[in-house]
Structure formats: C-alpha cells, structure tokens
Amino acid sequence: MLNIKKEGILLSKTELSFENESVLNPAIMQEGGTVHLFYRAVRVGNYSTIGYCKLDGPLKVVQRNNTPILIPCSEDASNGIEDPRIVKIDDIYYITYTSFNGINALGTLVTSTDLIHFKNHGIIVPQITYDEFKRLAECTNLVNLKYFRHVRHFKRDKKVFIWDKDVIFFPRRIGGKLAFLHRIRPGIQLVLIENLQDLTTEFWNNYFLNFNEHIILDPIESIHESSFIGGGCPPIETEKGWLLIYHGVYDTSEGYIYSAAAALLDLENPTKVIARLPYPLISPELEYEKNGIVDNVIFPTGTALFDDELYIYYGAADKCIACASVSLSSLLEELSLHLVKN
Template structure:
C-alpha cells in the first residue's frame, strides 16, 4: 500500500504581469539539497513564459525571480512557451517545452550549461499534418484506432500540424543514444537518436511508417486513463528500471479528470514495459486540485528524491503548483505487484 502525502501548494500566481493569471506544471532539477523549479507562468490573455524558483530541500522556497527565465522568440511559440521539463545529460541541461502559436502545439528544446544562457534548437518533433501522419501510420494496422481520430477543427489559413506535446529526455544516454518521450494523442512514444541533427523530415517519415514500434504506452480501459495519457515527469533511473510518472485522463460528462499514474520500463530497452499500476497514483481530491482554471487536474511534471521519499511536483487545476510525496521503495514494490507484458 502506497501512502501518499499531499504537501500542499508551493507556488501561486502573483501580481507580476507575467504571472498574474496562474502558475502551473513545473520542470524540476534537483542538485543535492537544491531544487530548481522552471514553471509555466501565465499572464492574462493566456500567454505563457517560464518562470524560475529555487527551493532548499524539497519544499522550502528560498528564491523566486520577478522576471521570466525563458520567453518566446519564434513565431512558432508566439502565444507562449508551456509545460517545461528538464534533465541534465553530460553536464548539459536539456529543457523541453511546448511551443504554442495559437494553433499548433509542438515540442521544442533549449539547452544550457548554467540556467542563465540558453541555446535554442527550435521544434524537435515532427511538423506533419494529420493527413500526412495518418497516411504513413495506417500502413501498420496494429496502431490503436484512437490515433486516427482527428478532433481539432480550425478555420484558419495557417498550416495546421499534428499536436505533439509532453516531450522529455531520459537523464542519460541509453546504449549510446539520446532518448526522449513524446505524446501524440492518445499514447506515449519513444525516440532514440545519435544526435539532434537526425530529426529530419525523412527521419519522421520512416518513424511514422513503423509508428507502432515506437509506442510505449497506450491508454488502458480503466477509468482514470480510458481517454488518453501523456508524459509527466522525466524518467527516474532505479535499480529495477526506469520509473515513469505520467498522467492519465478520464473523459466524463462533466469534462476531463487528470490523474497521476506510474509505470516501470526496462533499463536497457525502455520500449519494454515491466509493470504498470492498475489504479491511479493520486487523483484530484482537494479544493485547489478540483477547482481552478481547468478543474479536476493533477498534472505531474517533475520529481526530486530525498532519502527514500519521492516528491512529485504538479500543476493543480491549471492554477497553482503543488507537491505530493511517498516512499519510492513502496511505489516500486507496488509496481512489482502489477507486472505486465511488452505493451508496444
């Protein structure tokens, strides 16, 4: 049995112009006793930047910048940079986020060595129309039919691409390759590359031709993730495998309910799912999780580990940032009681 402790709200919106609407969905980088938080800051009009805060230990706030750390520069992110995740690979911080221009939402990347200056790599996910994706992916009839339900209808002259969000790197190379997860609804997919330059139109065309081979997790029939799922926190390396905290979505007559979920991936071959919780890890239950900009949302995006305690940082009701904690040993033990077969 996993005992979950809700640590409460860590950050709320302020009167500062860049975060006067809400704060949510933080990227977390733990370095010793210091926790860096790169959070989504939303100003009135739904325009997002990335703010910065620092914690001593898991929840003691000691610094919060009064200006954004990362702001939009490209046309592709003209309406905001959203929902960052962060890892450190070979001394370099990889910060992924969703670039949003009011129509398209696509995964992008910046890198840094000091969290002060940033090198922009732009969009790293495929820029394909839904029809292009469907034509290639349908070559494999094993793909979940939900992938081919195009639900976004716009009346714009601009080019509309397949939404690809929740991009996050693994915190080290796997068999010499960079690895990252991304989400084309309704599941979670994996990319393995030698370098970023490989991510060409040709690469993604071949990827989509064999799309089923790259799907790690698809939604289960259980209520908490029967609608769709998506990446949450960057994978955590443990002695049993990669611990993945992700989100599941249940579509109800009153709207979506977002919950936190957990799975365990093979350490050398993360396409192999070793275990997966049948029930959600935690769900919206407190007022600040059930009522907000988007109600009934817990959206995990970063973690820190202090001794045996795993701290999961999440956006609550798209309004504020909160934290939940639990024993990582207890979580891994529970996962081992829910083994599964290779799910891709």
C-alpha cells in the same frame, strides 16, 4: 496500498504581470539539497512564459525571480511557451517545452551549461499534418484507431499540424543514443537518436511508417486513463527499471479528469513495459486540485528525491503548483505486484 502524502500548495500566482493568472507545471532539477523550479507562468489572456524559483530542500522556497527566465523567441511560440521539463545529460541541461502559436502546439528544445545562458534548438518534433500522419501510420494496420480520432480540425489561414507535446528526455543516453518521450494522442511514444541532427523529414517519415514500434504506452481500460495519456516527469533510473510518472485522462459529463499514474520501463529497452499501476497514483481530491482555471487536474512534471522520499511536483487545476510525496521503495514494491505480460 501506497501512502501518498499531499504536501499542499507550493507556489501560487502573484501580482506580477507575467504570472497574474496562474502558475503551474514546473520542470524540476535537483542538485544536492537544492531544487530548481522552472515553471509555466501565465498572464491574463493565457500567454505563458517560464518563471524560476529555488527551493532549499523539497518544499522551502528561498528565491523567486520577478521576471521570466525564458520567453518566446519565435513565431512558432507567438502565443506562449508551456509546460517545461528538464534533465541533465553529461554536462548539458536539456529543457523542453511546448511552443504554441494559437493553432499548433509542438515540442521545443533549449539547452544550457549553466542555467543562465540558453541555446534554442527550435521545434524538434515532426511538423506533420493529420492527412500525412494517417497516410504513413495506416501502412502497418497495427495502430490503435484512437490515433485517428484525437485530432483537432481547424479551418484557419495557418498550416495545421498534429499536436505533439510532452517532450521529455531520459537523463542519460541509452545504448549510446539520446532518448526522449513525446505524446501524440492518445499514447506516449519514444524516439532514439544519435544526435539532434538526425531529426530530419526522412527520419520522421520512416518513424511513422513503423509508428506502432515506437509507442511505449497507450491508454488501458482502467477508468483513470480511458481517454488518453501523456508524459509527466522525466524518467527516474532505479535498480528495477525506469520509473515513469505520467498523466492519465478520462472524460466525464463535467469534462476531463487528469490524474498522475506510474509505470516501470526496462533500463536498456524502454519500449518494454515491466509494470504498470492499474489505478491512479495521485487523483484530484482537494479543493485546489478540483477547482481552478481547468477543474480536476493533477499534471505531474518533475520529481526530487530526498533519502527514500520521492517528491512529485504538479500543476493543480491549472492554477497553482503543488507537491505530493511517497516512499520510492514502496512505490517500486507496489509496481512489482502489477507486472505486465509482454
């Protein structure tokens, strides 16, 4: 059995107005012994921006900004920007987050070459209604029927799109293409493109006509992810495959319970799942994970590797940022015991 060490709370809310309700779900960029955190900062009223702090090593905070590093800059994000992730491809940082306008929650991209100046590329996921999605995805008759149940129905004055969150880029091109994960409930899907300009309406129409081919992971029968799953940390390249740490959710009479889970994807064909843990990697057990803004939540969003120790950073109960660690080699060995039959 894996030995998971819970390192405790790393960041909590402050009295600063932009983060006086909670801090959670950080994007992690490791550069040598330095770890950069770009975290979701929530002010009272549930309005989110992105804060920044720097670590010396995996756990020691040495700098924390007193203003947000990223703020909403469009009507699509009028109610805040949430849950960032970050990777570096060649010399460019790709930072993704969810734009929320009170109704629609959609994956958005900004890029940077220096983590000081940022270029906003806007929403990069499809802006598609449920009826449009259903019409296209039903054509193959192969899609998990849960995709037609996990939909929020609103009667509002704004156009309602299917929520498409957890946009996470792979940290290198695969077969010469940019690759990113995204999440339309209840599973995790993959996009491969030559460049961002490929993401046209025609591209997405063809994508949904063959939607089943793009689903990497759907929920399995194991109770920890029986309701739905979603992206977590950017994939980690190892000699055995892409290590994907994601979140799994199941419903109880007291609400959803979120845990961290793990799978291994083929390096050159990440639609092929090599292995998958049948049990949660990290579950909400401690007080700060079980009680908060949203109870019973572990939401992993970034990692850092020091020697063989993998540090997994996560939002705990939507209230604070915590960290757990595990031996990378031990995790890969454990995954090798749970190969997936393709």
